[in-house]
Amino acid sequence: MMDKHYDPKAVEAKWYPWWEQHGCFHDEPASGGSPYSVVIPPPNVTGILHMGHALNETIQDVLVRWHRMRGDNTLWIPGTDHAGIATQNVVEKALRKEGKRRHDLGREAFIDRVWEWRRQYGGTIVRQQRCLGNSTDWQRERFTMDEGLSEAVAKVFCDLYDKGLIYRGNYIVNWCPRCGTALADDEVEHEPNEGHLWYVRYPVVGREGEYVTVATTRPETLPGDTAVAVNPNDPRYAHLRGCKVLLPLTGREIPVVFDDYVEKEFGTGVVKITPAHDANDFAVGQRHGLEQVNVMNDDGTMNALSGYEGMDRFACREAIVEDLKKGGYLVKIEPYQNQIGHCYRCHTVVDSRLSKQWFVRMKPLAKPAIEAVRSGEVTILPKRWESVYFNWMENIRDWCISRQIWWGHRIPVYTCACGHEWASPTAPETCPKCGAGKESITQDPDVLDTWFSSWLWPFSTLGWPKKTADLDFYYPTADLVTGADILFFWVARMMMAGFEFMGKAPFRNIILHGIVRDAQGRKMSKSLGNSLDPLEIISQYSADALRFSLALITSMETDTKVDMSKFEIGRNFGTKLWNAARFLQMNAEKLDGFRFADYAGDGLTLDPALLHDDDRHLLLKADHVCAAMNAALERYRIQEGALAIYDFAWTDFCDWYLEYAKADLNAEDAARRRQVLSLLADVYGKILRLLHPYMPFVTEEIWHQLGYCGEEGTIMRAPFPKGYSADRKAAWGLSEEVLTYVETKRELITGVRALRAEAGLQPALAIRLLVRAATPELETKLRADEASIKVAVRAETIEFLANDPETPMPTKLLRAGLIGIPLEGLIDTKAEAEKLDKEITKLRGFLKGIDAKLSNEAFVSKAPAAIIQNQRDRKVELEAQIATLEARKAAL
């Protein structure tokens, strides 16, 4: 017998290892079925599970489990990303506790240390992912620094290098002084900053008493100025052509240059030009052949050229402002809001600085990736992201891929003492040009951006550059599910890599979902302390609850706001299912030889002679929900699917049908009993299978507990329900009329219950129910259903009357007709009359609206016939209802 209470902790701890050990997550190219493959967005190896993962992986697992149950040959590849800067930061932090820095260890020892860290702690997130229930194929788990993936990285680099798509150059890059490395443009986060504009006078050389005033937000870069610039069409400064100005504090003379880049309206119309510390200034410098003076060190302190050597850049800013003031150069200070860039890893303010780095030429790579989305070969959902994608791709800039850190794929470029430089996937023994040996060859010290390995993920994980059976069978992958926040970092680059190296798009569909926010709609972050921990939710509510609740509240179009109480939805639903299962089990035990295993597939047989309309209604709704789930998932409408099964299982199955079935399950008629139970077993089995992608644990547990499968079976590989065949639906008499009738009947039951509640009748009190059915046909049907109605509304008798009841009593007008409950003694005629008046007024309002439409010639001539007929029918119905109510009122 099933336990009274469901214990998700024990159940989840049991099934996950069982699935893994039984190879339930594993298919082979030869396993049969058409391929359905997905790669997980690899979390950082330093990461811990957060709500973003929970949402992202729930969506994927729903899709993956659904496809697997549909018989597809399914592969979901898990793995982690070596996360260069993040991981190096973690290990450096640990080292600092020992009072050491990475340079104290040296490169090799440090890298060993990182690997050691990875062995010890790098498994955290993949262990946590298992708690979610992800059906990822752990036999194929990958890490971006694995041998195979590293080989892919080296090959890709060399190919691009040899094609001339990788180049090295001196450009302005984003420099994080804390991490000591260059960052790509999209690794910089811009945030509004309450800063200042300092207005500084630069004396014009050779014109005593004449100045130009520049406005700057970064006075500390002043020692690096090599010009001031004005707009060529600015009459205020036209006379300065050919002039020089004196750079304050330094005594250096720098030219005035004329460049369109300068906005006349901004500040004073004069800009200081610091080509080594600003991208725009760099460009201006290029155009005018200006000197580039870098005034800072790698760690954000000032260097010897600045004249403030060793001073921190922000301290230097103050010092320079102070010195400018003293020297009489400072004109004024204005508060000024601008955007300043921060390192996405450590949030340090980044410096723009001149630096020699490796870049990938992106324009040629972008072309096929743009074309594929434009042609529909690859679709992006929601569709609106397409324009964002195009916009970025069409204005793509070269990708700075070198990082001045140690943890990562070392750049495979070698230089010989002879001056020859080349790229090689393996460490060369000799120089291909002069033949010199290893001792003359040096490798580039930098490593590659982490994304330079993750952009290969969809095929490197399948074995590329080796030609493997996996690669052949599972590439291209089917769906890529990720947050829109890494559309550029990752998705767009994977598209480019897919075309460049595989000649094919890496996936057919890109599914972008929103991010998880807190109850106030704020991003979850460590600093705000508003993060919810998925593991805490799992421990409190279960993984199924986490998954189902997320699925139910997440729309693909928008971000998702969550708080702990949201997970009660999933927990309660799990409990509901559990209790329904207990009910079925209790009843099955009373029937000899009843086996749920007979209902694990689509083999239900029924004797139509024993079927009731409520049975047919349930079967119809079950059929609908099967179709709805498949349709929803085909369109990636995860939420819609969750809602459909939730509503069906709870409302149709439990609230209505189980209650209805109780009478028959306790009745004498053994054949009927058996049929009702088989129907319940069939539909409940469908519910479990439909729900399994969302709630894998509880569905598997019940599947076994009820005995839908043997000990070695699993719901994971049970067929996903498609609904009943047309033949059977016809044989069982499933029709829209049945649907309408049962709904009418239910409205009647609800109506009676409402009447009872309004009249304040004790629940235990059995009533006399009067029904004047809307049509004779309906009356016949209701008479046949009398027993079940009596139970549902606790009526002792039901009297079907041809005429309106004359006695004053609470009544209600429904689709089914007029109902009333005669009460001994008191009836508040005044309240009853008011209720009737209110109802009549409401109906007249509707009638007026319909009359207006029907007398509108435009409506009658232009609206479709069905709509018009509908309105006519409705009018007749309304008129009859109003007449009935008025008769009631008169009788009071």
Added chain:
RNA sequence: GGGGGAUUAGCUCAGUUGGUUAGAGCGUCUGCUUGACAUGCAGAAGGUCACUGGUUCGAGUCCAGUAUCUCCCACCA
């Protein structure tokens, strides 16, 4: 500066190609320890679908504008 999104019940959100009386969960109120389930059951209250205009026989749904809130991109020092 450019682009996107949101605005529907007290709260969080559904609402497919325009078509009867706009739905759900939570919360609120009322009554129920009824033989699966109080993590529950039955019932109720609660909405001028942000605003203005337009298209249409008909608009929560399509179009334009306004307001508020958001996100992304961007080199005005």
